[in-house]
Amino acid sequence: MTYFNIVIQINPVSCRVNNKYSQISFLPSDANIHNNIKHFMYRNLISLMVRWWPNLRIQFLVGTLILLNSGCSYDFEVDSFYEVPEPENQASIEVENFLDGIVLTTSGVFVYKFEGNGVHDFWEVIFYIDDKPYYSKKAYWAQFPVNIEDLSEGQHILKLEYTFSSNSGSLGDFFGDESLTNIREYNFIVDQN
Numbered sequence: 001m002t003y004f005n006i007v008i009q010i011n012p013v014s015c016r017v018n019n020k021y022s023q024i025s026f027l028p029s030d031a032n033i034h035n036n037i038k039h040f041m042y043r044n045l046i047s048l049m050v051r052w053w054p055n056l057r058i059q060f061l062v063g064t065l066i067l068l069n070s071g072c073s074y075d076f077e078v079d080s081f082y083e084v085p086e087p088e089n090q091a092s093i094e095v096e097n098f099l100d101g102i103v104l105t106t107s108g109v110f111v112y113k114f115e116g117n118g119v120h121d122f123w124e125v126i127f128y129i130d131d132k133p134y135y136s137k138k139a140y141w142a143q144f145p146v147n148i149e150d151l152s153e154g155q156h157i158l159k160l161e162y163t164f165s166s167n168s169g170s171l172g173d174f175f176g177d178e179s180l181t182n183i184r185e186y187n188f189i190v191d192q193n
Contacts, residue, residue, distance in 0.1 A: 087168040090117040093125065093160055093184050103189045107148050113141040114162060121165040123179060128159040151190045158186040 096111045114122045127135040127144055129151065135144050146158070163181045165173060172178030 085168070087166040087173075087180065088119075089180060089182065091115065091120045091122075091162075091164050091180070091182060093162050093182070095158075095160070095184075095186065098158070098186055098188070100186050101188070102186070103191050104146065104148050105191050105193075107146060109143050109145050111141065111143050112137075112160065114164070116164060119167050120180070121167075123163040123165065125160055125162040128157075128161065130156050131159070148190045148192060153190055153192055155187060155189050158188055160184045160186075 091114065093112055093114050096113070098110050112125065114125070116122060122138075122140050124136060124138045126133060129146075137144065161181060161183050163179050165176070166178045166180045167173060168178060170178060
């Protein structure tokens with residue numbers, strides 16, 4: 001086994017690096033100070049790697065053989081799993097002053113409100129009129145417009161697709177990757193006469 005003993009001596013006149021195998025000297029004013037030290041260290045690092053490489057290779061091969069032949073295995077047990085129950089859907093959304101079958105003669109602004117019963121967190125609601133996305137919001141309650149000038153006369157469907165947390169207790173729910181989606185529909189009639 002080889003040990004390196006590196007001693008660096010600095011005085012006003014010269015700088016000397018001593019090693020069992022190598023010795024370099026230079027003056028502080030020498031422009032190649034950095035290159036000399038770099039070359040010295042690189043040469044010794046290469047010789048160290050060449051001496052130690054066969055030992056590391058043998059140790060790696062022996063360790064790999066031991067690991068492969070040890071026959072380690074792990075059996076999942078039923079007790080290690082937590083069966084997440086199907087979450088109960090306790091959320092609802094209501095639109096104030098917008099009843100099923102309402103007749104709209106003018107455009108209007110309506111208010112929706114999400115109720116999660118203290119269990120579910122609201123994420124988003126998307127409004128569709130006749131299955132075309134119309135409006136979206138990410139608030140528990142807000143106003144939304146219904147512009148009848150953009151609609152033809154007759155019967156239409158307002159669909160609210162709202163997404164909220166499942167509150168199932170799973171990891172997906174904990175990290176915000178699991179949600180439930182409900183749909184609420186209202187039929188309405190546009191009469192512009």
